[in-house]
Amino acid sequence: MEFLVNEAVEDYAFQSTTPEPELLQELIDETNKNMGWPQKLSGRLVGRTLKFLAQLHQPKNVLEIGMFTGYSALSIAEGMPDDGKIICCETNPRAIEFAQTFFDRSPHGHKIEVIFGKAIETIETLDMELDFTFIDADKRNYLNYYRKALEMTRPGGLLVVDNMLWSGKVLQPESDIDDVLVDLNKEIAADPNVENIFLTVRDGMNVVRKIR
Numbered sequence: 001m002e003f004l005v006n007e008a009v010e011d012y013a014f015q016s017t018t019p020e021p022e023l024l025q026e027l028i029d030e031t032n033k034n035m036g037w038p039q040k041l042s043g044r045l046v047g048r049t050l051k052f053l054a055q056l057h058q059p060k061n062v063l064e065i066g067m068f069t070g071y072s073a074l075s076i077a078e079g080m081p082d083d084g085k086i087i088c089c090e091t092n093p094r095a096i097e098f099a100q101t102f103f104d105r106s107p108h109g110h111k112i113e114v115i116f117g118k119a120i121e122t123i124e125t126l127d128m129e130l131d132f133t134f135i136d137a138d139k140r141n142y143l144n145y146y147r148k149a150l151e152m153t154r155p156g157g158l159l160v161v162d163n164m165l166w167s168g169k170v171l172q173p174e175s176d177i178d179d180v181l182v183d184l185n186k187e188i189a190a191d192p193n194v195e196n197i198f199l200t201v202r203d204g205m206n207v208v209r210k211i212r
């Protein structure tokens with residue numbers, strides 16, 4: 001993924017943000033060494049933003065779409081209350097196995113439940129009211145994930161949608177996937193039932209609060 005802000009500015013923001021705990025730094029190192037496409041891992045700026053939001057919001061029921069090696073799941077779990085639960089959807093068995101070794105070592109790992117399979121099918125099986133959702137997989141289905149999660153979210157609940165700048169391609173969309181992200185950003189901005197802030201953190205995080 002290309003970074004959209006100047007590399008020196010990105011590095012300055014990184015250095016000026018509270019570091020993740022040591023276990024998460026180890027998770028990054030091990031992901032880089034052992035997993036294909038390690039750049040899928042979101043990293044410090046996104047992770048600390050998620051942790052910060054969870055700490056303020058204290059969500060009990062959380063949904064994550066796209067867990068990979070567990071970096072964002074552990075970041076959110078760190079901010080959640082001890083009796084909170086985060087359900088993570090993931091299709092890569094190797095990533096699940098890898099993530100579980102870190103969940104087992106974390107004081108927040110007990111809050112995390114992983115469901116193997118396509119998120120679009122997993123969501124249909126969930127019967128719960130959501131306080132917080134993080135969407136970070138399978139861009140083609142972003143509109144479906146967002147609409148379904150919004151429907152399941154209680155008034156006041158939050159949804160965070162990652163990669164909404166899509167390396168800047170939302171400015172000049174060319175592919176079907178570019179169009180999905182453009183449409184979703186438009187839908188969020190035009191919806192009187194939500195309020196949102198579009199954060200230009202890393203690849204763009206659209207942070208949405210359901211009003212009613």
Ligand SMILES: C[S@@+](CC[C@H](N)C(=O)[O-])C[C@H]1O[C@@H](n2cnc3c(N)ncnc32)[C@H](O)[C@@H]1O
Binds near residue numbers: 042043090095118
């Ligand atoms: C960008 S990575 C997630 C990164 C992670 N949230 C983090 O911050 O480190 C996307 C993940 O979604 C998974 N994935 C792709 N398609 C999926 C689907 N249809 N349902 C569930 N997971 C999917 C991929 O295997 C990959 O691990």
